[in-house]
Amino acid sequence: MDLLQQLQQANYSGTALTGSEQVGYQQLIAGAIAIRLQYPQLQKQAIALHYTTLPSFLIALLAFDGWSSALYLLPETALDIPELVQQWPSETSVKQHSAMHSTIGSQETRWYLATSGTTGTPKWIAHTFASLSRAVKISVDQSTLHWGLCYQPTRFAGLQVLLQSMMSGACISDCSSGDAEQRIEMMLSSDVTALSATPSLWRQLLMTGRLHQLPLVQLTLGGEIADQGLLNKLSTLFPSARILHIYASTEVGVGFAVSDQKTGFPLSWLGTNHSGLAFKIDxxxxxxxxxxxxxxxxxxxxLDSEGYLDTGDLVHIQNDRVQFLGRDSGVINVGGNKVHPEQVEQVLLQIADVLQAKVYAKASSVLGQLVVADIVVVANADHSKLQPLLVEHCQQQLARYQIPTRFNFVDSLSTNATGKLSRKEPHG
Incomplete structure (x- = not known):
């Protein structure tokens, strides 16, 4: 069953999304059927879908899943696609055909999503509607949520939020553009009650001082390592809310969710089947x-001989938890010693005056690479006093080679299109 058929069967009658225009579920379904009727020659073709507006994007998803052979969700960055793929919306109009063509989906569409390219070149990864919607929760509680879409809709994380909202009959508002202040305004005006974002974006929203004004009942963190300090802050602001941090990626799909508000995941999950997954560490x-x-x-x-997939994520066991260290491809090599940027960032974020931290490598002719940290601190912080405090704290928590050789105090940290901090060395 494709996405359109599922919504037709669910027969939701409420509002699907709000924003510049309010659109109902039945309007989305009617729009999708109209596309299939108007462009029958696109059936069994490969389609590249551009994002224009959220209503048109959702209608196109409904129209092409189960209808086209492949669906490429174009990111904002340039990425090669096969020459035979047709662009949608097309720059030139497609000739209209008879409206007597069948609207029943008859095939499984391959959904192609681009990886983030945080630590390398973006590439296309194929999924199916079944694999993409595996973690969707459908319940009465989920149907009453109003989601704020913080991720770009063509990205894996954004698509997860869209599918969760649509398939459960909830409402969604597009909050995927603008700075943190602008996004908070959008969320407040739409009465957003559920939000999924990277830890980096959650920190930016906290820095506005207005996050607590949102009536949030569900908070989801994903895409980056969630540190205990951030989980504690969100729990304090929203003591009655459900707070999850999710392990997922474009490559492996939806992994698992942790709901106990502790970093990492339980050691007991290793060697067992949890959420349909089996885990191991090499x-x-x-x-x-x-x-x-x-x-x-x-x-x-x-893949190994048992069918296990190497995620490329490094972990270590600490007491009764499996804790994430970061991506193997993001390790900084300091004179032969491996430094995990995220591990150093979590130490820096333990300092009360540090609001955000980004750790990255700087080329060195002697050691190969050096560790550098860009940090955002509270407005009235005295940099001259904070600098030695940072060094002393790092000396207590880290090995010598892990300690940043330089601390840059910056006004803000930019994130990439997926809401994550870029791990590439800045130019200049």
Whole structure:
């Protein structure tokens, strides 16, 4: 059953999204059927979908899933697609055909999503509607939520929020553009009650001083490591809310959610089947997952003989938890010693005056790479006094080679299109 058929069967009658215009579920369904009727020659074709507005994007998703053979969700960055793929919306209008063509989906569409490219070149990863919607929760409580969409809709994380909202009959508002202040304004005007964002964006929203004004009942963190300090702050602001941090990626799909408001995940999950997944850790501290579906063929070289997929994420066991260290590809090499940027950032964020931190490598002719930190601090912080405090704290918590050689005090930290801090070394 495709997405359109599922919504037709659910027969939701309420509002699907709000913003510049309010659109109901039945309007989305009617719009999708109209596209299929108007452009029958697109059936069984590969389509590249541009994002224009949220209503038109949702209608196109409904129209092309189960209708086209492949659906490429174009990110804002340039990424090659096959020449035979047709662009939608097209720059030139497609000739209208008879409206007597069948609207029943008859095939499984391959959804192609682009990886973030945080630590490398973006690439296309194939999914199906079934694999993308595996973690969707449908319940009465979910249907009453009003989601704020903070991720770009063509990205994996954004698509997860859209599918959760649509398939549960909830409402959603597009808050994926603008700075933190502008996004808070959008959320407040729409009475957003559910939000999914990266830890970096959650910190930016906290810095506005207005996050507590939102009537949030569900908070989700994903895309980056959620540190205990951030989880504690959000729990204090929203003591009655459901707070989850999710492990997922464009490559592996939806992994698992942790709801106990502790970093990492329980050690007891290793060697067991949890949420349809099996977990293990190899000798190089890589986390491996056995997925409930067949992963993209491009990932075949990362599968072992048992069908486990190397996630490329490094972890370590601490007491009764498995804690994330960061991406293997993001490790900083300081004279042969490995430094995990996220681990250093979590130490810096333990200082009360530090609001955001970004740790990255700087090329060194002697050691290969050096550790540098850009930090955002509270408005009235005395940099001359904070600098030695940072050094002393790092000396207590980190090995010598992990300590940043320089602290840059900056006004803000930019994030990439997926809401994550970029791990690439700044130019200049």
């Amino acid at each position: 000798g190089q501290q890589h986390l491996w997952l056995k997925l409930p579906h067949t992963p993209d063929s491009n990932l075949a070289k990362r």
